[in-house]
Amino acid sequence: MSEKVLMKGNEALAEAAIMAGCRHYFGYPITPQTEIAAYMSKRLPQVGGTFLQAESEISAINMVIGVSAAGKRVMTSSSSPGVSLKSEGLSYLAGCDLPALVVNVQRGGPGLGGIQPSQSDYFQATRSGGHGDFRKIVLAPASVQEMVSLTFKGFDLADKYRMTVMILTDGILGQMMEPVSLDMGEVRQYDKPWAVTGTQCKRPHNVVNSLFLQPDKLEQMNFERFARYAAIEEDEVMSEEYLTEDAEVCVVAYGAAARISKNAIVAARAEGIKVGMIRPVTLWPFPKRLLRSMAEKVKAFVTVELSMGQMIEDVELATRCMRPVLLCNRTGGMVMTPDEIFRKIIQANEIGGAE
Amino acid sequence: MTVFEKPKSLTDAVMHYCPGCTHGIVHRLVAEAIDELGIEGRTIGIAPVGCSVMNYDYFTVDMVQAAHGRAPAVATGVKRANPGNIVFTYQGDGDLAAIGTAETVHAAARGENITIIFINNAIYGMTGGQMAPTTLPEQVTQTSPYGRKVEQAGYPIRISEMLATLDGPAYIERVSVDSVKNVRNAKKAILKAFRTQIEGKGFSLVEVLSACPTNWGLTPGKALEWLRDNMIPYYPLGVFKDKEAAK
Amino acid sequence: MAKVTFDVDRCKGCGLCIDACPKKILRLSEGKINARGFYPAEIIDQSKCIACAFCATMCPDCVIKVEK
Numbered sequence: 001m002s003e004k005v006l007m008k009g010n011e012a013l014a015e016a017a018i019m020a021g022c023r024h025y026f027g028y029p030i031t032p033q034t035e036i037a038a039y040m041s042k043r044l045p046q047v048g049g050t051f052l053q054a055e056s057e058i059s060a061i062n063m064v065i066g067v068s069a070a071g072k073r074v075m076t077s078s079s080s081p082g083v084s085l086k087s088e089g090l091s092y093l094a095g096c097d098l099p100a101l102v103v104n105v106q107r108g109g110p111g112l113g114g115i116q117p118s119q120s121d122y123f124q125a126t127r128s129g130g131h132g133d134f135r136k137i138v139l140a141p142a143s144v145q146e147m148v149s150l151t152f153k154g155f156d157l158a159d160k161y162r163m164t165v166m167i168l169t170d171g172i173l174g175q176m177m178e179p180v181s182l183d184m185g186e187v188r189q190y191d192k193p194w195a196v197t198g199t200q201c202k203r204p205h206n207v208v209n210s211l212f213l214q215p216d217k218l219e220q221m222n223f224e225r226f227a228r229y230a231a232i233e234e235d236e237v238m239s240e241e242y243l244t245e246d247a248e249v250c251v252v253a254y255g256a257a258a259r260i261s262k263n264a265i266v267a268a269r270a271e272g273i274k275v276g277m278i279r280p281v282t283l284w285p286f287p288k289r290l291l292r293s294m295a296e297k298v299k300a301f302v303t304v305e306l307s308m309g310q311m312i313e314d315v316e317l318a319t320r321c322m323r324p325v326l327l328c329n330r331t332g333g334m335v336m337t338p339d340e341i342f343r344k345i346i347q348a349n350e351i352g353g354a355e
Numbered sequence: 356m357t358v359f360e361k362p363k364s365l366t367d368a369v370m371h372y373c374p375g376c377t378h379g380i381v382h383r384l385v386a387e388a389i390d391e392l393g394i395e396g397r398t399i400g401i402a403p404v405g406c407s408v409m410n411y412d413y414f415t416v417d418m419v420q421a422a423h424g425r426a427p428a429v430a431t432g433v434k435r436a437n438p439g440n441i442v443f444t445y446q447g448d449g450d451l452a453a454i455g456t457a458e459t460v461h462a463a464a465r466g467e468n469i470t471i472i473f474i475n476n477a478i479y480g481m482t483g484g485q486m487a488p489t490t491l492p493e494q495v496t497q498t499s500p501y502g503r504k505v506e507q508a509g510y511p512i513r514i515s516e517m518l519a520t521l522d523g524p525a526y527i528e529r530v531s532v533d534s535v536k537n538v539r540n541a542k543k544a545i546l547k548a549f550r551t552q553i554e555g556k557g558f559s560l561v562e563v564l565s566a567c568p569t570n571w572g573l574t575p576g577k578a579l580e581w582l583r584d585n586m587i588p589y590y591p592l593g594v595f596k597d598k599e600a601a602k
Numbered sequence: 603m604a605k606v607t608f609d610v611d612r613c614k615g616c617g618l619c620i621d622a623c624p625k626k627i628l629r630l631s632e633g634k635i636n637a638r639g640f641y642p643a644e645i646i647d648q649s650k651c652i653a654c655a656f657c658a659t660m661c662p663d664c665v666i667k668v669e670k
Contacts, residue, residue, distance in 0.1 A: 024435060050435045054428070055461040062425035062458070066432020069419045070399075070440075074432070092422050196417035196433065198397035198440050207411045209402075209420040359658040359668035370663060374640065375616035379662025535622055535656045568616075575616040 004179040009144045010035035012180050013103065013167065014043065016151035017075050021187045022101070023049030024067045024074040026060040028082060031115040032171035033105035036077040057082040061089030061102075068098040069208040071195030073155055077103035079171075080121050081112060083129070090164060091130030095210025097225065099158035101151070102136075103167045105174040106306075108333035116333025117171030119255060122310035125168045126284045133222055135229050136164040137236065138283040140254040144178035150281070152184040157236065159190040161228055168283060170306065172256040172335070238281035239290055243269065247276030249348045250294050252315050253304035254280050256335070261304045264341035273349050283311070288318040295319035300348040304328045304341055324351055362386040364395050364415050371409065375575020377532045377565040378407055378474065384542045385445070385472060386414065388549050398441045399433050401426040405447035406480040424455025427462035430469045441552055443470040449479050452488040452512050459518070466523035466557040470548045473514060476565040477586060484570030488512045491589055496570070511589065515562045519595035525557035527596040531564040531587060533579040540592075556598065564590055604653035606645055607667045613642035619657035619666060625650050628657060 007015070014036045017025070025040040037053065044051040054060035060076045067074035078086065083104045093100050106121050108114035125138045137157050139150040147169065154165040196206050212218040240258075243265060244250065253261045258279040268275045278294060280287050295301075300323050303312040309327045316325050328344035330336045361367075364386035372378045389395050398416040402408060404423035411418035421429040426444035434442040451459050451473050462469065478496055479485040485498040489511050493502040503511075515529045526548055530541035541563055548559035564586050566578040573581055594600070613636060620628045620643060627650045630641045643665070645651065658666040 024432070026432070052431070052435070052465075055457050058425070059428040059458055059461065062422065062428035063432040063435075065421070065425075066401075066419065066429040066434075067436040068432070069429070070433045070436035072436045074436075088422055089425075096420075196399050196419055197437060198399060199395070199415070199417055201396040205415055206417045207420070208418070209411060211408060211420055356670050357667065358653050358670050359655040359666070361664035361667075365664065369612050369638075372662065374614035375618055376662060379664075380660065383662075383664060535659050538659050575618050576621045579618070579621075 002181045002183040004181050006177055006179050007144060008035060008175065008177050009147045009169070010105065010174040011039045012144050013147040013151045014039040015182060016148040016184065017101065017155070018043055018047060019182060019184055020073065020152045020155040022073040022075050022155060023047065024072060025049070026052050026054045026063040026076050027078065028054055028057050028060055030079045030082045032107060032117070032174050033077050033079050033103065035174070036103065057085040058089065061086040064100050065089060065093060065096070065098060068093070068100050069096070069196050071192040071197055073099070073159070075101040075103065077105065079105045079107045080109050083121060083124065087130040090128070090136065091132050091134065092210055093164050094128070094130070094134035094136070095132065096208050097162040098208065099162055100164045101154050101158055101167065102164055103169065106168065106170040108331065114333040115171070117256060117335065118306045118331060118333060119170060119257060120307035120310065120331060121168065122283065122305070122307060125166055126286070126314070134225065135284055136166050137161070137232065138166045138168050140168050140281060140283050141173060142255050142258045142279060144173065144176060145180045147173060148180050148182065149184065156188055161232060168255070170256050233285040236282060237285045237287050239287040240279040240281060242277040242279065244276035244278065244294065246274050247297065248299055249273065249275040249302065249345055250298045251275060251277040251302045251304060251341070251345065252280070252291070252311065253277060254283060254311065257304045257306055260336060260338055261341050263338035264345060267338060267342050268345045273345060275345050275349070286314050286318060291315060291318035292320070295322040298323060300351045301325040302328055302341070302344050302348045304336070306335060307331050324348070362390045364389040366413055366415055368412050370413055372406060373569045375566065375568045375578060376406070380532045380538060381472065381474060381541070381563050381565065382410060382413055384538070384545050385443070387542060388546045389416065391546065392549055392553065394441045394549070394553065397439060398443070401430045401433070401442070401444040403444070403446040403450040405450050407445060407447065407474070408481070410445060424450050424453070425458055426450065427455065427458040427467070427469070427471065431462055431467050434467065434469050438468070441549065443472060443549070445472045445474070447474045447480070448476065448487040448489045452514055463518045463558050463560065464521050464523040466525065468552055468555060468557055470552050471560040472545065473560055473562040474565045475514070475562055475590065476567040478567050478570050480567045480570055491585060513590060515560070515595045518560060523558055524560065524596050525598045526551045526559040528594045529562040529564065529590060529592050531582065531592055533564070533566070533582045537592070562590070604651040605648060605669045606651055606657065608642065608644060609665050610642045611637040612663045612665045613640060614638065614663060615640035615642060616662065617643070618660040618662070619643050622656040622660040624654060624656060625652060627651060
């Protein structure tokens, strides 16, 4: 049993990146994730890395592109409005097939919004968040330990599949403190023969590029990329099941919403309601198969979100609308109580059968 | 004995630029500098968005194609990842002085040890001749069909002078490619800029006054005359920052 | 012996070499079109060439090789 240390979510995430071999961080202050930048500004010089406070989130994502093109692990972090600024960069990262880790510590929106936590960037995160056909792997921690383990794994997935991995978290997880183990094991090294490191006049030049003016070539690039995505959908889905074996109602929630839901589920079970939860850990690839099989057994789903209802569409799609899907939601930085979720579970339980 | 031939760091591809476009001259000068300094094996270039978007096909060194205006940020990443590499960007006036102004200013302010080649032809070439931040007052372009009116569209930006007010840059010079004499001076400036980087002295930028015959509506020869008569008076040639000389 | 060689199919007939030549011994070819559809530049009188390389200096397309 490895030693545990009490850490704040944002800082634990940053330390996990250092453990994963990330030696370059570019970011811009924005609440509620500035601790990541501040932590990196202290830690990276200690390990011989580069910390740079960029002039904007746009510059930061482009500096990420530069380091990634040069074959090194790199990350940036921001919160909702700053992530919007990165849309162009995320599209370029995808078009160039470059690995990168991007963190979104979500806050209330849209626009300047608020600084309290939310989950209202789900669409932006899972529907790629930039122009063109592309995906990113989206990981949703629900504890400070997962802020560590998913960040560490995220760098590995990014290198393995040559794409962006987004850690989609929120202000609650970013600011809370929990004991964590920092023992993550070996960092796997990946060969990057495509990287721009200088030809040494010994090889043809490498070009990192997303411009393909010949449409047949551009289509081919898209087909190849999506073949990789299909493999990811087969192999990299992660989720947690909680009390689902005999469930008649299934809650679907991620991140902070899943934590609050557990309290509501415990209370509902005490009243004799057979309710369980599927907690997606990968929001993309979404646990479609698991939800589809759950739809065969339960009478209704309840999605719990800190938004106006975004993941609910993926639940409806995955379950082919076979069962009613209710929404329990708060937004703008407001957070639901276990009691609000509990009452929605009761409502779902009273549905009894198909619509 | 060969007195003049295509430099090694230029590929054999025939460049797609218009007849008389001075991109070809400046690409060659950059390649000659890379050859003469012996840095072909460790140089990385960042391509912009603009007519020269595909210059990754023309240089033999490793290249990254960057989003519009973002080249200095990408260059910062590439240089910080492997500081032993020589990193240059090659950018037009829209890329560097419109959408990329923040990236340009901050790379200069940070004294980032990179080299920027800035092609100033007072117009947006690739998209068909629209007004640029460096378009001259009264100059007719597609989006200033009555001539650039300063009351409505404001004044052009003198990038070299502006960046020279910062403490970060080590070397800034404005040159021109309108004549043999000026092309040779431009080459000297480009060599000096790369040498500034090789010696770890900091940020260097060479602003190259260039022609766009097609969108200026002039023949190549007349375009160089127009450059000489109109651009050089507004954008004077010379050294605006030289930390070496200042010592 | 000063000599300039033109890689004919690279030439776009821009004429900058012709303007630059101090000996005025370059011209655009008459009636001869290259593979790109341009009238390429050519030398009228090789014997007058002084290998100053002004032409090659102004050429945007590396058409001209200069030898002495």
